[in-house]
Amino acid sequence: MIPVPHGFSFAVAAAGLRYQDRNDLAVIYSDRPATAAGTFTTNLVQAAPVTICKEVLADHETARAVLVNAGVANACTGEEGLLNAKLSIELAGDALGLSLDEILPASTGVIGMQMNMDCWRAAAPRLADSLGKAGPMEAAQAIRTTDAFPKTAWAEIEHNGAKARILGLAKGGGMIAPNMATLLGFIMTDAQVDVAWWRQALRSAVQDSFNRITVDGDTSTNDTILALANGAGDFKIDTEPAKQALLEAMTEVCQGLAYMVAQDAEGGTKVAHIHVTGAASNHDAELAARAVGTSPLVKTALFGQDPNWGRIVCAVGRSGATFDPDRLTLHFGKILVYREGRPVAGDLDGLLAPLMRLHDIDINISLGDGPGQATILGADLGHEYVRINGDYRT
């Protein structure tokens, strides 16, 4: 059903680290060394698996597997947490026939809790038994924490008769418990790449996808995107068009996953596409777009299907972006609601009502005639979030 890149297989197991009666471990396995790239949280507090991934990637161009556990983040766990992470990799590696430095770990879940290593000891053989029997959807299910649904996206490209498959799995989206809102993303392809290009390509794809969503404005201690290219297919990046095709497909897969993360905002029902143009710089545009995308007032208005331009204008004004308020223009979709500093007259609520019911809402903001632009995906804020975070609003 989901096309799996050649040479990749999956394993899942129920270790009971925190969840009962469900799989909470997943392995993405390559039958040969895969060129490896990673991007990580910018939070100064970083979980043990993030530290380990960075060390492995600093010393090695390739990896054979990604090992993910859901339930325990293994962050703020000190030296014991680091040792436990290494032990978990060793246990899984022994079972799978891989060495310590061939496995990239990722964890998501509760911060400050140590992993129960007996759970790992018991689960490692079951993980090995499962290898090749599980599919990507089982893996996507196993890495969920507060996610409402598993997240997968894929693309297939063909260039000069050679084919590559690109597959991505992700988890993330929960807002109510920001400590659980880790974003994990794993990209696989069977294309043949070199490590310098691959690492640059991942940075570019992440910049245009995962870095363009805002769910609760928090950055987790565990955010990790890993990308493996194992060369098991015949697609090579030997020409510019081939590179371009692979980068575009990879970006598309990352964007598909990022969209689902925005869509899975806890209690949320909509995805807002906030486009800012005409800014003095891309930086100004991004400031404005993020201010709108993270404003609880804007987000609750979206949930209530209220085309509240005032809250949007207010968020842009306080965003730190430099612009002339008398040039600010705002459209919902194609419908002009605010032009050059003033609201448009008329029954806008009536006109916008059918549009505000949609799942995807385009908020188009022009700050003037500058060259800067940015797009951010955000979510609305539902009752659950408002109830729990009621004191967020004054």
Add this chain to the structure above:
Amino acid sequence: MIPVPHGFSFAVAAAGLRYQDRNDLAVIYSDRPATAAGTFTTNLVQAAPVTICKEVLADHETARAVLVNAGVANACTGEEGLLNAKLSIELAGDALGLSLDEILPASTGVIGMQMNMDCWRAAAPRLADSLGKAGPMEAAQAIRTTDAFPKTAWAEIEHNGAKARILGLAKGGGMIAPNMATLLGFIMTDAQVDVAWWRQALRSAVQDSFNRITVDGDTSTNDTILALANGAGDFKIDTEPAKQALLEAMTEVCQGLAYMVAQDAEGGTKVAHIHVTGAASNHDAELAARAVGTSPLVKTALFGQDPNWGRIVCAVGRSGATFDPDRLTLHFGKILVYREGRPVAGDLDGLLAPLMRLHDIDINISLGDGPGQATILGADLGHEYVRINGDYRT
């Protein structure tokens, strides 16, 4: 804000026929005779205004105005209802300076109730005072009954330097009280047309729009679509491409309004786009699509974001369409769920979860390799409908 075709203006008034504290009368007024077309309910029970419209259109090529009241359908009201309808037209006509046979009436609301003519007598002068002061959105608001939002759509076309504006207003969508679920639609343009082409064009546009939605499967006593072309602009249908452009724009406006009617299903949250292809005939395809679109089991599954292929397959099977069940194939969006008579294996629920959260759901059904196809828009069924119509399901 909404581009009004040249020569048209609007009037609204609060007559208090049934609603208090809101406008319930609307006039669409042309400053010159406008070529007039109409399509009407196929229900054998027809309201007084429908009878009058048919008589006027049978004897006259043009009209000057449409007169709409919301609140009282004036259906099943016998001879008294017909006389009241004519009196209401006379009162409005006297105030507006139009004769009886220049006004096309439409009513929506409670069936079997007589209109209070004192309300009409008091409101007629206010209607005349309002002429030219109200805009299309006020008119769209005034003709609402159970509608959650006013419905407007428009298009502008240009051909050989000549421009035409096409504007549509509609009401309809309520499901809980089918007696109130009248569909009214009014199309205006300033293009220059001849009556034969215009009436054919309206039939074609309605066939591809309002006749492709199903809200509750009911046909009201009052369903009316009227179209006025007053020639106040410079666009002429003097070539085939010009005719084609105007027909396409008119169809697009009707489709925009029809989409909003489907979107406004009471208690509904989604629009289902049901596409049937590969049928033995277009008739078979439409039978299948309508069976899916009207199935309460399918509709409640959509509300619950449940990709319940079983209910869809079941609805197609009982639809009366002729097909080989072993050829039946079903996709939600691009995702294959049922192929040639059998469900696809795997975790479809996980794969489909993000898609089922969208506002617009594509249900693509292939019945084989025949030439027949049809598309129907439907709505989901929310809690309110299920509560009130609970005995609908067994």
